[in-house]
């Protein structure tokens with residue numbers, strides 16, 4: 001039970017961990033893809049806008065070169081029809097004055113810098129002017145920002161794209177594309193000046209990725225996949241545990257011992273049958289001969305001698321069998337064994353039996369290890385028998401009255417395991433004979449369990465005691481010597 005629960009928690013923990021790690025990886029992948037897409041778009045936007053403003057410089061330079069004399073139909077007036085972003089062209093011939101002071105200042109600057117300069121930047125209306133000082137005439141272009149953007153080549157749908165694009169100049173903003181602004185999540189930024197000294201606008205783009213844009217579907221699928229994989233792993237573990245348990249039970253010899261017993265009985269019957277038949281025949285013949293008058297004493301004597309001989313043979317068979325099944329010397333195989341561990345192992349093996357009978361054992365195990373000298377398999381066998389007996393006794397009372405407790409103690413140089421059940425208990429007569437071989441009150445019982453346990457316990461230098469429990473139930477105490485020299489309890 002403990003192990004299954006342990007596996008369940010471990011599985012849950014693993015599931016949480018793997019799901020979290022996978023989800024973080026998926027989210028990071030999604031974010032890095034979004035960032036890459038954003039940066040590509042932002043670079044394209046910057047390049048497109050730069051190309052446009054550089055074009056304005058070229059248009060002005062051409063205008064300055066292709067000047068016509070005043071009065072001749074000026075070519076510059078045709079520009080607005082060629083370039084939609086140019087709203088109008090103003091020209092200042094030599095000696096004339098600009099209508100606007102800002103244009104005059106810009107022209108002076110343009111002359112000094114030898115390139116077009118900005119005048120009257122009005123981002124609120126999406127307008128600015130570009131002035132180029134030239135001889136004999138200077139020019140000023142009025143620009144429409146809306147038409148500066150080459151929408152046909154634009155990399156994003158301007159109305160619905162989540163990316164915000166703004167042109168900035170000396171504290172003024174002109175929103176090229178509104179994008180979507182949200183709270184929380186992640187933010188990608190892009191800042192770069194346009195690649196034209198004459199129109200040094202700042203291109204600012206940013207993109208906010210909200211929590212809702214994370215790949216939740218994939219994360220959910222991942223969590224499901226991990227859960228499926230882990231639960232099959234858990235099922236496999238459970239299967240393995242069940243198999244191990246079955247193997248252990250077999251090792252404990254429950255099945256094997258019964259089989260051997262059957263074989264033993266058959267062998268015994270076979271070997272004893274012949275001498276016993278001979279004894280019977282000889283004694284019957286002797287009885288008959290003794291009735292004759294006079295009895296034939298030499299024949300009778302010979303028949304009786306044969307009967308004795310056969311009886312000896314039978315005795316020898318029994319002796320041989322006894323030696324054959326004699327247990328190896330346990331005392332020579334003693335080693336330190338932890339009682340708590342032995343109890344846990346035995347309960348683990350019996351988990352299915354406990355569950356089937358709805359019994360939850362109550363454990364009283366001290367935290368400090370109680371280490372005794374024992375032969376581990378024998379110790380396991382005793383515990384197994386005591387617990388099985390207790391379970392069989394508990395079957396005779398209603399499920400809600402079933403109590404089983406197992407405790408471990410150390411005192412006076414001995415380690416003690418006490419198994420107590422709330423079953424029907426034992427009468428005085430039963431208690432007196434309980435350790436006798438072949439004593440049983442159960443229909444299918446062999447009556448060998450407790451006698452074997454007692455033999456094993458004494459063989460290890462310990463003892464096994466049975467007692468009645470008030471008001472009802474039985475208690476069995478197994479005592480084994482603590483490891484000499486070691487403190488009574490070890491940690």
Ligand code: ADP
Nearest residue numbers: 389390393425440441442445446447449450474
């Ligand atoms: P078996 O289980 O084959 O009968 P055991 O030697 O294990 O052989 O038990 C002998 C007898 O002792 C049982 O038939 C039963 O009457 C009695 N006994 C053993 N354990 C308990 C117990 N926990 N409660 C009541 N009686 C018990």
